[in-house]
Structures are given as structure tokens and as C-alpha cells.
Amino acid sequence: MYKILIYDSFEATRASVVSALEDRCELTCIANEIEFQAEIRSRQFDLIFIDIDSINDQSVVLLSQIHTKDPFLPIIITSKSEKAEIIVQAMNAGASDFLIHPISPTRINIAVDKALEIRDQRFEIAYHRRTQDVVYDFRDVVAYSSSMQKILKSLERFAKTDSTILITGDTGTGKSFLSGTVHFNSPRRKKPFVKINCANIPEDLLESELFGHEKGSFTGADKQRIGRFEQASGGTIFLDEIGEMNMRLQTKLLRVLEEKSFERVGGNKTIFSDVRIIAATNKDLVQQVETGLFREDLYYRINVLPVTLPSLRERRECILPLADLLLKKCCASMHRDIHGFTDEARKLILEYEWPGNIRQLANTIERAVILEDDRKIHTYNLALPKKTLRQQVAAARPAVAGEEPGVPEPAESLAEREKELVLRVLEECLWVQKNAAKKLGISPRALNYKVSKMGITHPHWRRNKKVG
Structure with a gap:
């Protein structure tokens, strides 16, 4: 049953709204502004009727105050006045409808149904907006x-x-x-x-x-x-x-x-x-x-x-907050009850270079949510190497005098370059060989051969699991 608040100081006009809705709605009637303000602060309503003849033409101010607190709350204005200026002001301020007394029960019910339908549509739009890949604010x-x-x-x-x-x-x-x-x-x-x-x-x-x-x-x-x-x-x-x-x-x-x-x-x-x-x-x-x-x-x-x-590595202060936000969003869409990351996982996320930036972070978390059986994401489900291949080459190569530290030389052979490319693409594709093969422009069978030849392994690949 819908909860409706009626603010009308006049018994006759208030009674017409009450008689039209009392069989289908839970009604609360208020005759002065102090009580009205107290009600909207303390209770949640599905719809509000406001008679502007009761509030000395302050409908625009009151509408703005209400919609600041609850932008989706439908408000229907009633009045004995037919002045176009007043009607336009009320509608521009966000009123769902403007009804002029005397009002028939049918007209009141149509206005309520329409206002509630529009409210539900706005709820649905807001929900879909939250699920889209766009930030609206x-x-x-x-x-x-x-x-x-x-x-x-x-x-x-x-x-x-x-x-x-x-x-x-x-x-x-x-x-x-x-x-x-x-x-x-x-x-x-x-x-x-x-x-x-x-x-x-x-x-x-x-x-x-x-x-x-x-x-x-x-x-x-x-x-x-x-x-x-x-x-x-x-x-x-x-x-x-x-x-x-x-x-x-x-x-x-x-x-x-x-x-x-x-x-x-x-x-x-x-x-x-x-x-x-x-x-x-x-x-x-x-x-x-x-x-x-x-x-x-x-x-x-x-x-x-x-x-x-x-790049994401240049804004490290954002990495963990982004990870928490993406995890929350992913859990909501997949209906998973996962509450954050383990301390080790958070450390790994923070220290990783993220060559694929936010997109790679989102894909990594999505995969971890699918694989995780615990209440928190563990490091082994993030599927991230402790160091990228580039970092490993830089760490293993001795520093040369006058050379900028941390900048690796190019791979010395085509084989090393090819392995680096395959590793990078596998990493970006969350170690799914079919997707990596498509991105590399080769068949899955050819990639499987290269992976075996190069000695590339991953914990979640079936051939790496021990048969017990």
C-alpha cells in the first residue's frame, strides 16, 4: 500500500483527495507547515499532495527543499487558482502534476498512477546508470x-x-x-x-x-x-x-x-x-x-x-580505492558475497605496474571474483606475476655507468621478444589462451605450441595441476 502525505489546510478540498484514495493508500493529512516539515523529516512517503493555497504561494521554495532531500519523490500540486503563471512555476520546479479544484476521484487516481509510474521509471534509469560504464557525476x-x-x-x-x-x-x-x-x-x-x-x-x-x-x-x-x-x-x-x-x-x-x-x-x-x-x-x-x-x-x-x-601506476593513491570500487560493482552484478581483499592481495595490487591500467585492473578483479571461494580475494586468484617480465630483465641486468637506472635494454633476440609479447598478451587476457590467440592473430593451437616451447606456465591451467 502506497504511503501518501497530504498537506492541505482546507477541509473541503482535503476531503476530496482523501475520499478518492483512502481505499488504496495509507494517507497522512497535515494542515500546517511545521507539522508537514516534521513528517517529511521523520518518515518516508511514496507521494505528496501540496495545496498551494495553504502555503501563501511558497510552493516553488517548498518543492525545491523536498527535492533536494529526495529528488525522486513525486509531488502533486492542487489549487483553486487557474493562473498560468503559477502552474508553469510549479511544473518547472519539479511538480509531477497540477490539479485544479474541484477534482474528480478519477482525475486524482490517474494523476497518482502516472506520478508513481514515472517515479519507478526514474528508479530504473538510475539503476541502469549505476551499472553502465559511465560516471555521471x-x-x-x-x-x-x-x-x-x-x-x-x-x-x-x-x-x-x-x-x-x-x-x-x-x-x-x-x-x-x-x-x-x-x-x-x-x-x-x-x-x-x-x-x-x-x-x-x-x-x-x-x-x-x-x-x-x-x-x-x-x-x-x-x-x-x-x-x-x-x-x-x-x-x-x-x-x-x-x-x-x-x-x-x-x-x-x-x-x-x-x-x-x-x-x-x-x-x-x-x-x-x-x-x-x-x-x-x-x-x-x-x-x-x-x-x-x-x-x-x-x-x-x-x-x-x-x-x-x-597511467594507473602514475596515480598509485587511486589504485586501492579503484580496486575496492570495482570489486563492489563486480560482486553486485554477479551476486557474490565477497568483502574486500586479503592484506597480501592489497599489497600485490598496489605494487603491480598495471600496464593495462584500469581496464586490466577491472578484468583482473572480475576474474578473481569468479574464482574466489572465500569471503576475501586472495593473491592466487588475482593471477598476477610478482614481477612483470620487463621488471625481471631490469633487475637481472647489471647497471652500466651513466645509464638511467630501471630502464631495460631491448630483448637481445627475436625469441626473447616473442616470449615477452606472448606473456604480455596472456597477462592482458587474464591467461585465457583462446582470447590471447585471437589478439595475437594466431590459432589457439599455434599459441599452445608456443606456450609449451617457451616453458610458460600458469597455476590455473589444467595441465599444471597435479593429478592425485
Whole structure:
């Protein structure tokens, strides 16, 4: 049974609401503001009725106060007044509905059902948002290092503008996450947010994906297709791995930035699209400009507001808080009852280099949650070597006078380089050989042969387990 609070100083109008709802709801009636404030502080309600004739036109202030404490709480305003100005003010302040006396029982019930349905939808949206790979509030971003705090302050300022942002940094540092945070804190937050990874789409299909195509423009184009730039009109488009885009597409993108217009593939109709662009790459675009792989004029157009994200090893203060957050999220999605890491596991997580950054940390924790049988994650389920191969080479090689310490020489032979590559890819793929083989571009059988030949082992591989 829904709990509804009714704030109305007039017996006749209050009675009409009570008679319409008393059979289906638990009602609490209040006649003055002091009692009303006491009730909303001490109890939880599903919906509130407020008669603005009882509160001397202070409905906007009261609505703001209530929604500050509970933004999802539906509030229905009632009044004898039909002034458009009052109705508009109340609705803009967040009222779910505005009912004018006399009100029929049917109208009251429809308003209540609609308000509660919208509330449930907002609950569902909030739930799905928590499960998505986007952080919607800058305050929720894990940033304990001073470098990351400075970056968040910059991004918060940049979010309020329409200028193009270029986010650079290693793979897995959170470029995609933060692009969403920028969008959902910008004036375009109610418009579409479209993400596209330029590296994941074949070069000959990327133009159609971005700009759409007309029917019959190429083999297989049996109908017109709307591109991502049209889909994102009025909102934000995130172009991940923009450094992978070929020169022809770069020219077309430059025109979109300068004129906010383009044509679909195979079409001659100019389409205008007001889109804010956030680009990201893990490549050195300056070097690509120098080698002729990236247009210099496009680089300057997307580099209006540059941001470089530090690698995870450069923000060690964030590693354990991130690990705790990712563990909590992973346990919630898998319905596992795991409460943190052992002291040894926390030490290993903190000291590891994390070449794959946050993405590798998330994948490692996900795998550990699947494997763990205890209430805490142990080191053997993290599947991390005590030292990376690079660290082992650096530690074993004697230091040379005048040489910077800790910088290893390149592997002396192709065999050593190949083994280093295989180890790194296996590590990134959480030691799942099938996935590693796909990433290396070889068959699982070929990888299995190389692993045996190189003497690479792992505790969780079946062939390494003793048969007792």
C-alpha cells in the first residue's frame, strides 16, 4: 500500500483527495507547515499532495527543499487558482502534476498512477546508470592523486563549454568513462551521447557508420542508413581512437567541425548537425602529423581543450580505492558475497605496474571474483606475476655507468621478444589462451605450441595441476 502525505489546510478540498484514495493508500493529512516539515523529516512517503493555497504561494521554495532531500519523490500540486503563471512555476520546479479544484476521484487516481509510474521509471534509469560504464557525476570519479584532481577540475570547466576536447593517454586509463561524465555535466546532457571506436570498425565501413549512406550507394546498401553524427545531433559524439582514421575521413571530419555539415555516402543532400565532439587516442598525434598520417589542420581543430590522463601506476593513491570500487560493482552484478581483499592481495595490487591500467585492473578483479571461494580475494586468484617480465630483465641486468637506472635494454633476440609479447598478451587476457590467440592473430593451437616451447606456465591451467 502506497504511503501518501497530504498537506492541505482546507477541509473541503482535503476531503476530496482523501475520499478518492483512502481505499488504496495509507494517507497522512497535515494542515500546517511545521507539522508537514516534521513528517517529511521523520518518515518516508511514496507521494505528496501540496495545496498551494495553504502555503501563501511558497510552493516553488517548498518543492525545491523536498527535492533536494529526495529528488525522486513525486509531488502533486492542487489549487483553486487557474493562473498560468503559477502552474508553469510549479511544473518547472519539479511538480509531477497540477490539479485544479474541484477534482474528480478519477482525475486524482490517474494523476497518482502516472506520478508513481514515472517515479519507478526514474528508479530504473538510475539503476541502469549505476551499472553502465559511465560516471555521471564528477564527484563519483576516484581521484585521490593531485594530478587526477587537477584533470577533473579542468574537465568540469570544459564540460560547460561547446569546444572540442581531445583526451589522450594509455589504453585503459578511462578516456571513454570521462567522456560520458563530460557530456552528462554539459548543457547538452538531455541530448544523445553517441560513442564510436574508430579502430573497431573496418576502414571501408567507418565512413558509412559515421555519416550514414543512401540506398544503393554501394553493394549491400539496400536501405538508407542514418549515421552517428545525425543520431548525435544536439548532443555529443565521442570518437575513440581517432588516430586510426584515414586521411579521407579526416578531411570529412574537418568539414563537420568547421561547417557542422556533411553528406551521406552516395548522397548529395547536405545535412546539418550541431554536435559537440570529444576525441580520444592513445597515439602521439604530433608524431603522426610529422609523419603525414594525421592532418595538421584537423589536429589543431580537435586539440582546443587537451587533456592527458595519467597511467594507473602514475596515480598509485587511486589504485586501492579503484580496486575496492570495482570489486563492489563486480560482486553486485554477479551476486557474490565477497568483502574486500586479503592484506597480501592489497599489497600485490598496489605494487603491480598495471600496464593495462584500469581496464586490466577491472578484468583482473572480475576474474578473481569468479574464482574466489572465500569471503576475501586472495593473491592466487588475482593471477598476477610478482614481477612483470620487463621488471625481471631490469633487475637481472647489471647497471652500466651513466645509464638511467630501471630502464631495460631491448630483448637481445627475436625469441626473447616473442616470449615477452606472448606473456604480455596472456597477462592482458587474464591467461585465457583462446582470447590471447585471437589478439595475437594466431590459432589457439599455434599459441599452445608456443606456450609449451617457451616453458610458460600458469597455476590455473589444467595441465599444471597435479593429478592425485
